[in-house]
Amino acid sequence: MAKPTTRYVCQACGASFPKWAGRCDACGEWNTLVEEAAPDAAPKGLGVARGRRLDFVGLAGSSEAPPRRMTRIEEFDRVCGGGLVPGSAILIGGDPGIGKSTLLLQAMARLSQEHRCAYVSGEEAVDQVRLRAVRLGCAAAPVQLASATSVRDIVASLDGTDGPEVVVIDSIQTMYVDNLDSAPGTVAQVRASAQELIRVAKRRGCVLLLVGHVTKEGTIAGPRVLEHMVDTVLYFEGERGHQFRILRAVKNRFGATDEIGVFEMTDGGLGEVANPSALFLAERRGDVSGAAVFAGMEGTRPVLVEVQALVAPSPLGTPRRAVVGWDSARLAMVLAVLEARCGVQIGANDVYLNVAGGLRITEPAADLAVAAALVSSLTGEPVPADAVVFGEVGLSGEVRAVGQSDARLKEAAKLGFSTAIFPARRNGKKPGRGDTGLKSVELQQLSELLPLFQAGSGPRPPRGRD
Numbered sequence: 001m002a003k004p005t006t007r008y009v010c011q012a013c014g015a016s017f018p019k020w021a022g023r024c025d026a027c028g029e030w031n032t033l034v035e036e037a038a039p040d041a042a043p044k045g046l047g048v049a050r051g052r053r054l055d056f057v058g059l060a061g062s063s064e065a066p067p068r069r070m071t072r073i074e075e076f077d078r079v080c081g082g083g084l085v086p087g088s089a090i091l092i093g094g095d096p097g098i099g100k101s102t103l104l105l106q107a108m109a110r111l112s113q114e115h116r117c118a119y120v121s122g123e124e125a126v127d128q129v130r131l132r133a134v135r136l137g138c139a140a141a142p143v144q145l146a147s148a149t150s151v152r153d154i155v156a157s158l159d160g161t162d163g164p165e166v167v168v169i170d171s172i173q174t175m176y177v178d179n180l181d182s183a184p185g186t187v188a189q190v191r192a193s194a195q196e197l198i199r200v201a202k203r204r205g206c207v208l209l210l211v212g213h214v215t216k217e218g219t220i221a222g223p224r225v226l227e228h229m230v231d232t233v234l235y236f237e238g239e240r241g242h243q244f245r246i247l248r249a250v251k252n253r254f255g256a257t258d259e260i261g262v263f264e265m266t267d268g269g270l271g272e273v274a275n276p277s278a279l280f281l282a283e284r285r286g287d288v289s290g291a292a293v294f295a296g297m298e299g300t301r302p303v304l305v306e307v308q309a310l311v312a313p314s315p316l317g318t319p320r321r322a323v324v325g326w327d328s329a330r331l332a333m334v335l336a337v338l339e340a341r342c343g344v345q346i347g348a349n350d351v352y353l354n355v356a357g358g359l360r361i362t363e364p365a366a367d368l369a370v371a372a373a374l375v376s377s378l379t380g381e382p383v384p385a386d387a388v389v390f391g392e393v394g395l396s397g398e399v400r401a402v403g404q405s406d407a408r409l410k411e412a413a414k415l416g417f418s419t420a421i422f423p424a425r426r427n428g429k430k431p432g433r434g435d436t437g438l439k440s441v442e443l444q445q446l447s448e449l450l451p452l453f454q455a456g457s458g459p460r461p462p463r464g465r466d
Contacts, residue, residue: 008033014187036188037181071107075272079247081255086205089198093212094236099245100211103270104168109138111166118164122149122174136269151177151193155200171211194226238358259299277304280357286385290377294369295388295408302411306356309373314350325355334370341397342447365402367393381453387419388412399423399443413438
């Protein structure tokens with residue numbers, strides 16, 4: 001009997017090799033090659049048999065919007081695009097203990113009042129899930145529980161006329177297909193398990209919610225193709241030291257991407273935060289230098305958050321740059337523009353930048369707020385307590401316009417701010433109080449920001465090494 005052929009598959013990128021090596025030549029990761037049984041060779045060519053002709057249709061046509069199943073957790077429904085679409089597959093990832101299972105159990109408890117819901121756990125026993133339900137106060141909800149890891153058994157339980165309408169698989173890395181020799185969690189098992197579960201969800205029209213483990217870099221473990229197979233990819237963000245969690249959509253075929261939902265971790269589970277801006281600014285001190293309020297956009301929602309900067313003399317030959325919640329390369333660019341275009345000497349100082357509250361900002365509109373916080377910390381003059389700042393900074397020192405300015409200004413006015421520092425408008429409208437009632441301070445060049453911090457006794461001399 002011939003010895004079965006094996007191959008070595010990288011668990012980071014999915015590349016396969018005929019023999020083991022310490023480093024994957026495709027992605028460069030170390031110690032990620034795992035031995036797996038080679039699949040049967042695919043048939044070569046299509047042969048003489050002819051396929052059936054496809055019925056092509058035009059782009060124009062009447063299409064009804066897909067129905068939604070509402071969880072009545074508004075923050076979760078917002079991130080999903082307005083509810084759960086039947087037949088869709090949703091992948092939820094996040095750090096261990098951040099609240100993935102808690103949120104999904106709460107959502108299932110509410111959905112079970114109108115729909116048949118099933119919760120399949122491959123990591124916990126049924127009694128453990130029941131204990132969590134008691135703690136969350138939803139033990140009386142008619143949710144069907146099961147502890148299983150065999151995809152064949154799960155598909156057989158779901159594929160029926162009385163099968164559930166919403167299914168949670170916690171987690172996809174624990175599932176296995178019995179006709180593969182590799183262990184659960186490997187590339188082949190994750191891909192095959194997800195493919196079988198998604199196929200039955202599409203055929204039956206049920207909603208499939210997959211929980212995914214994450215790697216140390218914060219990405220979902222397993223092959224990248226897993227994110228392409230599902231309809232929606234959600235990531236849980238936030239520091240475990242903070243009381244709130246942020247659910248962000250990075251892919252959504254039925255709604256906007258980069259939409260966020262904000263939750264607060266309490267003893268009774270995850271609670272919704274209807275006004276995230278008020279939460280992020282709850283402990284703000286307006287008379288402290290080095291802090292600026294940034295008016296950002298997360299999907300379709302305007303969010304106000306405090307950007308904090310600290311510029312301190314460096315005792316080292318190479319000053320330190322520490323960033324939390326923002327792109328470190330973007331900070332280096334803003335520092336270079338301040339020095340080269342505005343004459344602000346910061347290079348000899350340590351620079352610490354923090355986005356208060358644990359929110360991570362990705363849009364370039366935060367450049368101007370970061371620059372204002374840096375100059376404020378360097379001069380010792382606080383940013384006006386009633387001012388919000390937003391705008392993109394170019395390499396030549398110009399302040400560029402950003403999108404959805406009206407929504408940012410309306411959110412600032414709603415929270416009681418009276419001044420907005422932002423890029424000059426293109427329509428030539430003179431600065432003043434606009435429709436929102438905010439006093440406008442419009443900038444064309446980053447150097448125009450510096451006079452705003454020369455009140456009182458004037459700017460202090462730059463802090464640097466002697």
